[in-house]
Amino acid sequence: MNSVSAVTDPASPKVLEAHGSAGDQLDFDHVYFAQYVTAQVPHFTGMARGHTVRITWENPRHTYHSQVITVGTPGTIDIRIPRMEVIDSIGHTVKVFYTVRTAPGTTLIPSRYLLLHILPQPFDLLAPTLSSDQKTVSVNYSGMTTGYTVRVRATANTLWESDTRPVQAGVTPVFTLPSDWRTNNRGADALINYTVYKSGSGERLMFSKVLRTRIGEVTPAISENFDDIPTQLITVGQRIALSSMTITFLSGNGQMGISNSLTYPPIPGKRSGQLLHLCYQALTAPQRCRIDLKSACSRVRFWQTWTDEATTTAFFYNTAGQLLGERTLLDRLLTPISSNSPQME
Structure with a gap:
């Protein structure tokens, strides 16, 4: 019980x-x-x-x-x-x-x-870069110099490790992902990073940050810039249709929709310009909305720009209506919300 x-x-x-x-x-x-x-x-x-x-x-x-x-x-x-x-x-x-x-x-x-x-390592190793066709992995980090070696590792359904290459100043090492590895891992989420070793030192490896990608699914990016959309405020049951998405006001009171930042002074990089504004006025009851994307996506990313002493929870669903995950946002900060789902409520 x-x-x-x-x-x-x-x-x-x-x-x-x-x-x-x-x-x-x-x-x-x-x-x-x-x-x-x-x-x-x-x-x-x-x-x-x-x-x-x-x-x-x-x-x-x-x-x-x-x-x-x-x-x-x-x-x-x-x-x-x-x-x-x-x-x-x-x-x-x-x-x-x-x-x-x-x-x-x-x-x-x-x-x-x-x-x-x-705690940091001696080098701050950036994540590797994957080519647009997902065939090659490139390594580039600040302080690349001779006397070190580099090796790439890719993990999805199966593991692949590259050969070991000497680092040369001014030269970007490029590694080819084997075609059979890409075929066997098509549709799988991969973690790709590399290690750097100081040659002959006996020291431990240093590890790079991780590149996360889905193998074999190269989907064009879809974006919506609210700055170019006029103010539109809706009440429960109404919706706003945009080129890439439909926003529906499911429950709550008051208004929600596309608006500016109300009485708050603009803050560069945060609350400036038009935005999707939940709880447009000071309300005590929570509001719920649903965002339906009009195109298939392998990954979705939104920005939560401000919470104003409130809690926001994002629920991610697939096209069958199955709940894939959720994220609760508490901070008054510019925060990315991302998911592999094609719909967010």
Whole structure:
């Protein structure tokens, strides 16, 4: 039986491999051979059998959500974060938190954040670049010089590793992805990165950030710039039809739609120009809208520009109406929301 016990302000998680007085630093060298690190959900106030929890590991380039775990006997819960998510976070601060659902269909309750600092390597290794035809991978990072070697690794349904090349100043190494690997992994999500080694040093490898792509699906980009769209405000049941999408106001009160930033002064790079404005006026009831894209997409990316002391949750569905995932946004920040789904509600 599911419980609806009150859960208020859940405490932040821990990462068991972290160090420092606040447990907020992680040296990749300390977990170099590990396949994962462990994020621990504490025994938070109100935790009860039947609750579900999920860890979110959010670095500036990608957000990873763990599997959803159902609480049995209340107590700490250990959840694994894959090694590649740690590698992709080297040199960055990661926001680690969990969400709690007390019963099916109830609102997600976010925990406090752990801001985990992943210590940098000697080189800041950018993600590799994949050619538009997905046949070649290029490596380029600041400080490329002789005396080092580089090697590429691509993981999808199967693993491919390149030969090892010497690094030459001013020369961009280019590696060819084998045609049979591309064929065998067509339609699969791939993680591609590279390692750099100081020749003859005996030191450990340095790892690049991760390129994430879907193999064999090169879909033209579709974009919508609200700056060129006149103000349009709608009420429940109405919709706005744009060239790339239809926006439908599903429930709530007041108005929503395309508008400027109201009484707020424009902030360059954030709340300037026209935008899709939820809760156009100061309202206490939540609003729900649905965005239907008019073309098939392999990946969708939106920008959440402002939350104004509120919580926004995006639900991603496929064309069959199946829920693929969700993301709750809390910060008053410019934040990307991305999914592999073709529809967002």
